[in-house]
Amino acid sequence: MAELVIHPEQITPEGAKALVSLCPFGAIREKDGGIDIGQECKMCGLCVRKGPKGAVTLQEDAPEKTDLSDWKGVAVFCEQQEGEIHSVSRELLGKARELAAVTGEPVYALLMGSGVMTGAELLSRCGADKVFVYDAPELETFRIGPYTNAFSDFVRKVKPSCVLVGATNMGRSLAPRTAARFLTGVTADCTKLEMRPDGNLVQIRPAFGGNIMAQIVTTRTRPQFCTVRSKVFPLPKAGESAGEIKKMTLSPEELFSAVQVLEAAKKPKETDISEAEVIVACGRGFKKKDDLALAQSLADALGGQIACTRPIAEAGWLPQNRQIGLSGRTVAPKLIITLGISGSVQFAAGMKGSEFIVAVDENENAPIFDVAHYGIVGDLYQVVPELLRRIREGNYGV
Ligand SMILES: Cc1cc2nc3c(=O)[nH]c(=O)nc-3n(C[C@H](O)[C@H](O)[C@H](O)COP(=O)(O)OP(=O)(O)OC[C@H]3O[C@@H](n4cnc5c(N)ncnc54)[C@H](O)[C@@H]3O)c2cc1C
Ligand code: SF4
Structure with a gap:
């Protein structure tokens, strides 16, 4: 300190x-x-x-010395709900494999819940050399006390050098609590991870409002905890070779929680732009709210969803859950068409993993053209009707 x-x-x-x-x-x-x-x-x-x-x-204070050589392997906290593994956990297992290959260390998956052995088998085929499972009725629903106890038990016994956690509501509660128990740090919302040959994990994330990409390294303590949002890394395919599954146990005291879950109600499924395969994103190039109907027609014609930049969400033209970017959602659709969006770092951070990026902007120097695969310089009020006409006529030629 x-x-x-x-x-x-x-x-x-x-x-x-x-x-x-x-x-x-x-x-x-x-x-x-x-x-x-x-x-x-x-x-x-x-x-x-x-x-x-x-x-x-x-x-x-003189830092306490941790013997770093005691800590080995890249672990992923694998979140499940009703036995279904969250996709971000599988994305992180794919990344963990890449990172662990640099140091030649193993990849671990950590799973907790009740009746989750089928999930454990899936994880063992998704890149984990060893899956550590805490399977107990007390872990059926997420309660922070027993979940943190299970997480800490795993860290204490297995001593992973790095722990990757999905930046979900659950992950964002668990990672800092567990890290605090080991007096180590957490880097939240990393957008890039790189492993150095000496085992130090370079945790890269936008800082100071997205104006710089900070490289954070935890050199004195272990584990190196970080959280990563969904869709930042690609989803690997499940393979044939299976890793080992190891059942772990906790004492009744560690499984005890003063919190009783009386009822768990499912939230009505809201439109989730992070799941969309086609997105039409609107920016400040639109002059008024009613004009967004133009973008909606394009999205409908392509079977996609409409999304926006922060100023559009802040103006209340579209709901906040449609905002892409650093303070919004991260998306990686097959196709994204941006309309009247300049391409700020904060916006681009949330969409540059998209497969095809088509940008329409009247300013040929707009930074969006640096990330776009195809660019149309022009007035969106002229370009979109023309695009719609060609799509409806099935005439995609230039
Ligand atoms: C900490 C922090 C977090 C942030 N998080 C986010 C975030 O998550 N998401 C986000 O989007 N922003 C975020 N921002 C805001 C961000 O910095 C930008 O201000 C914002 O992305 C700009 O939105 P825009 O591209 O719609 O508007 P502008 O930057 O104003 O761009 C409008 C574009 O429209 C073009 N244009 C105008 N008229 C037309 C026309 N008729 N036809 C074609 N093109 C036209 C212009 O040439 C211009 O390029 C954040 C900022 C901070 C500081
Ligand atoms: S300049 Fe202000 S914020 Fe920075 S260390 Fe000094 S008191 Fe703290």
Whole structure:
């Protein structure tokens, strides 16, 4: 742990003012001629580096040494509901295979639930060398206590070097809780993962509003935990060769939860653009809400779904669950047609895994053309009716 130490004797009234205006997070306030640092502090270290010399210093505890050589293998937490394995878990197993090949270490799958042995068999054919199964009636529904206990038991006994978790509601609750028990970090919502030959996992994700791609490496502690959203990595096909399945047990105390699940109700299935094979995405090139009917006609003609950029969702023109991007959904359809979308990094982060990207924009320098496979420079109000006419006539020639 690191903490900031204020040295009042080094702070003049002018120095205090300079420190207040220096902090980008508004965490420093003037107090009794000196300064005070509030909870808004993000430990960016700017006041230490750029403030008056010696006014604020950073005190770091010597890190506890973990013997990294004790930790081996890439593990995937495999989420299931009513026995059905979540697709993100299988996507991560495919990635885990690639990562583990760099260091020659094994791939593990971790599965928990009640009556989940069929799922375990499927996982053993999806790239896992070993599937560790916690199968108990107490694990039938997701309750954070027993699930975290099972996860921690697995980490303690198997000692995986890396743990990949799907960025689902369940994964987002479990990964940080388990990581905290091992005093290690979690990198959330990674968009790329690379393994170094020394076993350090480079966890890459957009940072500072998507303006940079941060490369995060956990060099001192293990396991290296990260979460990844669905559709970021391709879904591998199940193979023939099967890995070993190992049943794990927990004590009654570890399986106990004070939370009783009285009823589990299924949410009505909402339109999920991440499952669509064809998407027509609308951006600020549309002048008014009613004009989105044009995009809807194109989506209908192609048997696809309509989606949008953040400004369109924020304006209430389409619901938030139709937004693609960093703060929306990640999609990887066979075909996506973007209409009047500039192609910001935040939007592109959510769709650049699509098989075919066709962009329509009147600005030939719009960044969307850097990610698009086909580009049409023109006014969408002219291009879309022409596309519709050709689709309806079955005339796709240029
Ligand atoms: C932390 C953070 C997270 C964010 N998350 C997301 C996110 O998840 N998803 C997202 O989309 N954005 C996100 N944003 C916002 C993002 O930065 C952009 O502002 C947004 O993507 C721009 O949307 P747009 O392309 O629709 O609009 P603009 O950038 O305004 O682009 C409009 C495009 O339409 C073209 N155009 C105009 N008229 C026509 C016409 N008649 N015919 C053809 N083309 C035309 C223009 O040339 C232009 O290229 C985020 C921003 C931040 C800071
Ligand atoms: S470390 Fe950064 S956020 Fe914290 S007080 Fe200093 S300048 Fe502000």
